[in-house]
Amino acid sequence: MxxxxxxxxxxxxxxxxxxxxxxxxxxxxxxxxxxxxxxxxxxxxxxxxxxxxxxxxxxxxxxxxxxxxxxxxPMLVPQDYDLFILSLTPREELEYCFESSGLPPWEARREAVRLAEELGIEDLLDRRVSRLSAGERQRVAIASALALGAxxxxxxxxxxxxxxxxVGRLLGLLQRLELExxxxxxxxxxxxxxxxxxxxxxxxxxxxxxxxxxxxxxxxxxxxxxxxxxxxxxxxxxxx
Ligand SMILES: Nc1ncnc2c1ncn2[C@@H]1O[C@H](COP(=O)(O)OP(=O)(O)OP(=O)(O)O)[C@@H](O)[C@H]1O
Incomplete structure (x- = not known):
């Protein structure tokens, strides 16, 4: 290619x-x-x-x-992105994803906070996923994909x-992300x-x-x- x-x-x-x-x-x-x-x-x-x-x-x-x-x-964040989030809180979810992609727990904890700040979801970290709005859950799902190493x-x-x-946040993020x-x-x-x-x-x-x-x-x-x-x-x- x-x-x-x-x-x-x-x-x-x-x-x-x-x-x-x-x-x-x-x-x-x-x-x-x-x-x-x-x-x-x-x-x-x-x-x-x-x-x-x-x-x-x-x-x-x-x-x-x-x-x-x-x-x-490649990693897909689907339309029914709720299926993507497995944990009770975004913090647990991101830590789990970072650990799944090979980071030790202490680093996963640090990276979860860093990524949440980058995506502007740091204030959501300890809320229940089930109580987040659809738009908030969608941002958490995208963060999870990034934490999994997309x-x-x-x-x-x-x-x-x-x-x-x-929308503005997400578009800014898509342009900033250092992804392929x-x-x-x-x-x-x-x-x-x-x-x-x-x-x-x-x-x-x-x-x-x-x-x-x-x-x-x-x-x-x-x-x-x-x-x-x-x-x-x-x-x-x-x-x-
Ligand atoms: N799980 C499925 N099983 C069977 N057919 C499906 C399935 N998912 C989608 N299709 C069919 O495949 C075709 C393409 O659907 P697809 O969801 O890829 O289109 P789309 O452009 O993403 O539509 P939308 O803009 O509504 O999301 C449609 O005819 C749809 O009915």
Whole structure:
């Protein structure tokens, strides 16, 4: 894989057990930085992330064809991210994740605090996960993935439950993180377009790369047909 590509899918076909093909020859290359997967509901974004994480056949079974290659350890934070958090409190969760990735307990304790500060969730550390808001739990789930040593972070609708402050924090974080790359499936594309280095329209099981100039207009037309291209996108072509 060339130096700048952190995730590559080539001619990938996938179907869930008993179903028709939902990925139909997906080819994409995610460079370092943020890659945006956008497109209509049911187009295949989540399935691409599951395949990229190596989880599609492991969790669902089904049939997979084609090549998937990642530079570094890919890790998916799914839409139902609650399944991702196993502990009572974020502090326990992060310490557990750091220990699972090989740190001794004292270092795991220190790193949990450092990461929480970096993500702006230090005030959540000792609260019960079950009592956190959806947006707060989502940030804890992303922190867990980082603590587990994710190098290519795969995020399925990470902005869905974030308020504007949370969105700003998360976007800042995605740009700052010293990861190989971040691939984000998201409906609220207007937040991601300015920071995405690479943009794909995912529809009907295929991924089409979009140039920066055309992306706003194409996505606005696909996601909000009838509202009128770029203009509507600048007002917010969000579905989420
Ligand atoms: N666990 C599953 N079992 C069977 N079919 C599934 C499963 N998950 C998704 N599908 C089907 O695969 C297709 C692609 O779904 P996927 O969730 O990947 O799309 P998406 O673009 O992420 O949609 P959304 O924007 O609504 O999250 C859809 O037809 C969906 O019904």
């Amino acid at each position: 060339e130096g700048l590509t952190v995730l590559r899918l080539r001619g990938v076909w996938y179907r869930y057990p008993g179903g028709d093909w939902v990925l139909r020859g997906v080819s994409l290359e995610a460079p370092r930085g943020v890659t945006l997967l956008a497109g209509p509901t049911g187009g295949g974004k989540s399935t691409i992330l599951r395949v990229a994480a190596g989880l599609a056949t492991r969790i669902y079974g089904g049939e997979l064809k084609g090549e998937v290659e990642a530079l570094g350890k 190098e290519v972070l795969l995020l399925d609708e990470p902005l869905a439950y974030q308020d504007p402050v949370g 790359g971040v691939v984000v499936a998201e409906h609220r594309v207007h937040y991601l377009l300015p920071i995405a280095r690479s943009i794909y329209l995912v529809a009907e099981g295929r991924a089409r790369p979009l140039g920066r100039e055309e992306a706003g207009q194409v996505l606005a037309e696909v996601l909000e047909p009838g509202l009128g291209g770029v203009e509507s996108c600048t007002r917010g072509c969000s579905k989420g």
